[in-house]
Amino acid sequence: MLGALVALTACTKKQAPAPEPEPATPGSLVLYYSQTGSTEKVAQLIAEKTGADIEKFGVATPYDGDFNATIARCQEEMKNGTVPEITPLEKDLAKYDTIYLGYPIWFGTYAPPVAGLLKAVDLKGKVVIPFCTFGSGGLETSTANLKAALPETTILDGYGIRTARVEKAAAEVGCFLVNSGIVAGEKVELPEFSAAKPVTKADIAIFNAACGDYQMPLGIPVLAASRALADATEYVFTAKNKGQKDKEAATKIYVVAPNDKNVKPEFTKVVR
Ligand SMILES: Cc1cc2nc3c(=O)[nH]c(=O)nc-3n(C[C@H](O)[C@H](O)[C@H](O)COP(=O)(O)O)c2cc1C
Missing domain, CATH: 3.40.50.360 (Flavodoxin domain)
Structure with missing residues (x-):
């Protein structure tokens, strides 16, 4: 913003010196x-x-x-x-x-x-x-x-x-x-996730659409929580890992499902 203002001032005052290039963040x-x-x-x-x-x-x-x-x-x-x-x-x-x-x-x-x-x-x-x-x-x-x-x-x-x-x-x-407050701009506050509930058939369909083609199995979803983003719903699935009983419910899989149903849901990260 400051850069834009400096540039504008420089453009309107004919004799003004050319603006200095933006300095690199020191350190x-x-x-x-x-x-x-x-x-x-x-x-x-x-x-x-x-x-x-x-x-x-x-x-x-x-x-x-x-x-x-x-x-x-x-x-x-x-x-x-x-x-x-x-x-x-x-x-x-x-x-x-x-x-x-x-x-x-x-x-x-x-x-x-x-x-x-x-x-x-x-x-x-x-x-x-x-x-x-x-x-x-x-x-x-x-x-x-x-x-x-x-x-x-x-x-x-x-x-x-x-x-x-x-x-x-x-x-x-x-x-x-x-x-993170590193660069100036309007921060986006995201809502909290809803309480986790046992997965519904619709949740499982979203999970499978997002994770089904990943090269490694990500587990079986058992719980889902969600929150609304600007143009999508974000889910966090709790998955139990196949064959590893003691790791049950330990994996969280984050999925973004766009409101536009023509766009495939995708998983954004797995937290183990
Ligand atoms: C030796 C090796 C081990 C990896 N292990 C993991 C892993 O444990 N989990 C994971 O999510 N990705 C894993 N990956 C995938 C890399 O993290 C991923 O491809 C990454 O984007 C590569 O970054 P680069 O292109 O900057 O090298 C592994 C890749 C390699 C080559």
């Missing part, structure tokens, strides 16, 4: 790892919308295999208790007090290169805003794990999006930054 860095480009898209959006500097970090021995090779290497590393070494950062982290830390979710939490980063750099006293991309979910677990790993760092609530929905990140990142 903020988007620092991210991305193997296949999804997290990179979100990283670029955050940098664009906040004016923060940006750096992608890598690992000394890249995970450059396919999905199965990466899984196999991670399993080997987990078995041996090793963490990949990262390549040296170009940016001096001492100059930044806020880090937007981005990563893919691997094995339910931040990908091992982030563990390598945490080993190599000092984030004490800084504010970290996590963001991630995932097949089904992992923002909450990875944020909790960051808090445990960095007790002297302020870890704020972050943003996560499924790879399959990453094209929608531009709008969502904008809302996230405004609602």
Whole structure:
């Protein structure tokens, strides 16, 4: 808004000097790892919308295999208790007090290169805003794990999006930054979810439409709660996982069902 006003004044006063370009947010860095480009898209959006500097970090021995090779290497590393070494950062982290830390979710939490980063750099006293991309979910677990790993760092609530929905990140990142008070704008207050009730046939149809074609079974929905969004209904399903009785009712699956019935419902995240 300020930028728009400055531009308007500059246009109406003939002799006024050209407005200065918007300065980058002082002290903020988007620092991210991305193997296949999804997290990179979100990283670029955050940098664009906040004016923060940006750096992608890598690992000394890249995970450059396919999905199965990466899984196999991670399993080997987990078995041996090793963490990949990262390549040296170009940016001096001492100059930044806020880090937007981005990563893919691997094995339910931040990908091992982030563990390598945490080993190599000092984030004490800084504010970290996590963001991630995932097949089904992992923002909450990875944020909790960051808090445990960095007790002297302020870890704020972050943003996560499924790879399959990453094209929608531009709008969502904008809302996230405004609602978090990072970027100026009108915050959107969402209503509370209704109390969870046993699923109806209609709820199950929505769940199946949203989750049925996901490559992994997400469980059997038993409870549903909902709330109205501007142009959709958002559901949170509590699902019991097939064959894992003690995990019963432990998984929450968030689904958005647009009011336009021609648009397919989709799940936005799974919280385990
Ligand atoms: C080794 C490996 C493990 C993964 N584990 C999970 C997982 O536990 N949960 C999940 O939702 N997605 C998982 N994924 C999917 C990635 O999180 C997802 O594809 C992500 O968007 C990739 O980000 P990138 O394109 O920035 O590398 C995994 C992917 C890989 C390669």
